[in-house]
Amino acid sequence: MNTRRGIRRGILATVAVAVTLPLVAGCTAGTSGSTSGNTTLTVMTGAQDLSKDQLAEFQKQNPGITVKVIATDATRLNTMLAAGNPPDIAVGAAIGSANINARGLATDLTPYLAKSKVLKESDLQPVNNGFRWNGKQSGKGDIYGIVKDWSQDNTLWYNTALFDQAQVPYLSATKATTYDQLLDISKKLTSSDGKQYGLGLEWAWSLYAPISAMVLQQGGHLFNSDLTKVDFDSAEAKRALQWYVDFGQANVGPTSLNPLADGSDYSTFAANRMAITQDGYWFGGNFADPKAMKTVAMAPAPVMGDKPVATTYSGQGWWIPAKAKNKDAAWKLIEYYMAGKPAQDRASSGWGIPALKSLMSKMPQTLPYQKQAYQVAQDELAHAEPLPDSPYVTTDLLNTTIDKYLQQAIKKQLTVDQAATAITNDINKALKQGKEQIG
Incomplete structure (x- = not known):
């Protein structure tokens, strides 16, 4: 079962909510949320992220802390943040956190890291x-979230049986295929009756990230x-857009014009109806079953x-809202989840590359x-x-804007040049x- 598809879409939506929220003051470690007495810790994350056994183990190790899990919901998080009553922990992506951090919505975790005996x-x-933010840009400064696990998401997975049936040579494990070669290969692996796709791009999850990588x-x-202006009119950007248009017009894989019912490549791939999917190591x-x-x-890639x-599109992790009421208890759960048994189990399961260097040796190599x-x-x-992460625009807006004009170009309502200019203009207005809002 692909447990990532809902998470990824939830991350993109959650990142988008921050743009509408007012600026709030950041908080540092030890300013609130004593773990003495009874504490109810509210965690907004994917339903599959914390098992009942993990919750029981954590609560046994931390008497007096009760964990309440609420499902990731962008609208609900937006409302809670705006009301000043956020969850104690929220799920989010490292790539896309700049907007949240620029608005002071997250807690600086650097002081907690400095004191931690398990997370270094x-x-x-x-x-x-x-997740780092220095007041102007991401990637530098203090850290405002911890990644759970990650992958280089523009890598490829393929079904060797479908390659054998079509008498197509396997993809190299050491030499990268060019995008032009990939499209040609995909055409050979696409059935004329439409029952088998040659290539899936997880179109519903991201367009900005793979195009940025291109x-x-x-x-x-x-x-x-x-990071105040974007340029899709460059030769490099238009070449990437042209490839996506060629992909869409070739009908070798799903797009937003012919989406998969569940919004994810996995079920189609597992049903032997997709030969290649662009997904990270986590796939x-x-x-393993x-x-x-x-x-x-x-x-x-x-x-x-x-x-x-080869880049990550998100880097899913946890962050503590600036106005969370139980920060110390929240950090205890982060320590347990990011460095304890749950992290070790994730590392050995193959569901992503560990976010800690010390866990890399646990990546599975049995099969x-x-x-x-x-x-x-x-x-x-x-x-x-x-990937570049502008604090002035959300990942969701980038994706929806690109998709809007790619659809028109695929349908030949716009040329690629016209689509590139329209994307540039719309995103620059948003930037x-x-x-102006952030200052």
């Missing part, structure tokens, strides 16, 4: 830097240096240009596909590069408004 700043994987691979940049966690399909393999870039995927993931670490 030196043990954090670089992906955690997405631009980086060509040596370009979508944003200017202070391999689906196949003895009853799961075994004809799977992982391949490096495809490239557009000369520079390999043949796990060994192969582990090596690909390790090799791809050399090509890790963070200007966001800059």
